[in-house]
Amino acid sequence: MYDMFIGMIKEDTISTVIEELAYNLELSFSLLSNAKPNLRQLSATIILSVTRSIVSSSCPDSYKPLKITLSKLLQDAFDECVDKKNSRISLKFFEDCLERSTEFTTRALLSRLVRGTIDGKTPYLRSECCKIVSVILKKKESQFEDKDITKFIIKECLHLAKNIGRALSTSSSSSLSSSDSGISRKDSDHRTKRIKPILLCIKDLSLLLKSQQTSKTTAKSSTKMATTELGKAVKTVSGINPNLKQLVEQILANLGENESKGDDNKNGDDNVNAKDKSNNKRKKDDVPISGKTGASEVEKLRDWSLEDENEKKARAVKRSKFKAN
Numbered sequence: 001m002y003d004m005f006i007g008m009i010k011e012d013t014i015s016t017v018i019e020e021l022a023y024n025l026e027l028s029f030s031l032l033s034n035a036k037p038n039l040r041q042l043s044a045t046i047i048l049s050v051t052r053s054i055v056s057s058s059c060p061d062s063y064k065p066l067k068i069t070l071s072k073l074l075q076d077a078f079d080e081c082v083d084k085k086n087s088r089i090s091l092k093f094f095e096d097c098l099e100r101s102t103e104f105t106t107r108a109l110l111s112r113l114v115r116g117t118i119d120g121k122t123p124y125l126r127s128e129c130c131k132i133v134s135v136i137l138k139k140k141e142s143q144f145e146d147k148d149i150t151k152f153i154i155k156e157c158l159h160l161a162k163n164i165g166r167a168l169s170t171s172s173s174s175s176l177s178s179s180d181s182g183i184s185r186k187d188s189d190h191r192t193k194r195i196k197p198i199l200l201c202i203k204d205l206s207l208l209l210k211s212q213q214t215s216k217t218t219a220k221s222s223t224k225m226a227t228t229e230l231g232k233a234v235k236t237v238s239g240i241n242p243n244l245k246q247l248v249e250q251i252l253a254n255l256g257e258n259e260s261k262g263d264d265n266k267n268g269d270d271n272v273n274a275k276d277k278s279n280n281k282r283k284k285d286d287v288p289i290s291g292k293t294g295a296s297e298v299e300k301l302r303d304w305s306l307e308d309e310n311e312k313k314a315r316a317v318k319r320s321k322f323k324a325n
Contacts, residue, residue, distance in 0.1 A: 018066050025050060025066075029073045033080065033088040044093050048100050055104040057145060071108040078109055082116045082125055091128045098135055103144050106136055110153065114160045117167055117201070123194040126167045130201035133160065137204040154212065161205045161226035164198070165233025171195050192243065199247050202234060206254035231257045 024046065031043035051070060054063050074097065081089040098105040113136075116129035137157065141150050171194050209230065212223045234251050 014060070014062050018063060021050060021054070021066055022069050025070060025073055029077055032077055032093065035088070040088065044096070048096055051097065051104070052100050055101045067104070071104070074105070074108045075112060078112050078116075082112070082120065082129075085121075091125075091132070095132055095135070098132060102136075102139060103146060103149060106139075106149060106153065110136060110156050114156050117160060117198075118163045120167065123171045126171060127194045127197040130167070130197045133157075134197070134201045134204050137201075137208060151217070154208070157205055157208055158222050158226045161202075161209060162229045164202060164205070165229060165236070168195070168198050168202070168233050169236060171198060196244065196247075199234070199244060199251065202230060203247065203251050203254065206230060206251050210254050210256075227255055231255045 028043040028046045028050075031039050032047075034040050034043070053059065054066050054070065074094075077089055078094060081087050081091060081094070094105070094109060098109075110133075113129050113133050117126055117133060120126035120129055136153065141147070144150065206227075209223055209227050213220070213227075215223075231252065234248055234255075
């Protein structure tokens with residue numbers, strides 16, 4: 001609806017429309033934290049609809065001031081969500097913004113998402129920020145109209161890779177097994193769920209770092225430092241959460257830190273396989289050609305009485321033939 005509306009506006013009335021839309025956005029953002037859920041939902045719908053229209057490539061340049069206003073309102077709302085205790089603004093709203101307008105939301109919020117991942121006040125906020133960062137990292141470069149945004153993403157993610165260990169350590173320290181810390185099994189599982197999104201984000205970061213090792217635009221020293229810090233962070237988790245061990249191994253493989261270990265395991269497997277083959281060969285040599293086990297001494301004895309009786313019958317047949325002739 002807003003796309004059609006903006007396209008039909010005449011040049012002499014654009015300034016008035018921009019002012020009205022700016023007021024509309026400010027009012028809608030203020031209602032995001034309203035006590036009534038239906039008003040929060042309505043305001044989110046209006047914001048998403050307006051955002052999708054004014055950030056599109058078809059929107060005239062005269063709407064640039066409105067984009068700046070929208071970016072500032074979006075950042076203020078995110079800050080309130082992360083910093084204010086018991087904020088009614090949901091992080092799901094920012095996920096929806098990212099889905100509707102990926103490039104605009106990435107530019108507006110990525111730096112704050114990195115800060116929320118590192119310095120989030122609760123494990124929930126840290127893990128949820130990691131989820132949103134992972135969504136951005138999974139986007140392909142071809143999905144962005146502005147090619148310079150890739151450099152911006154890499155820069156922010158290098159900073160995140162160097163510091164995400166802080167988020168991981170603070171979350172994993174409270175995720176010991178119930179037998180170690182005296183907490184219930186339910187609480188332990190709940191805390192482990194908070195660590196998994198962080199590890200998945202680290203996995204995406206490890207893939208990014210792996211791709212940047214051969215890049216000519218990214219400083220190799222920064223990439224190497226980020227890779228080292230990321231590896232240190234992950235190694236602190238492997239002993240705490242056995243259920244996440246496979247994910248940790250994948251990350252270390254992407255970082256190139258367990259290749260030698262993999263070779264050792266491969267050699268160990270080869271030795272085990274060779275030993276198994278030798279044992280199997282020995283077993284096959286012990287098995288008779290028929291495939292059955294050897295007969296006992298009693299079974300090997302011939303039934304002499306039966307053979308004698310058969311021999312007598314054969315002699316009787318010969319005698320009867322002789323007499324007949």
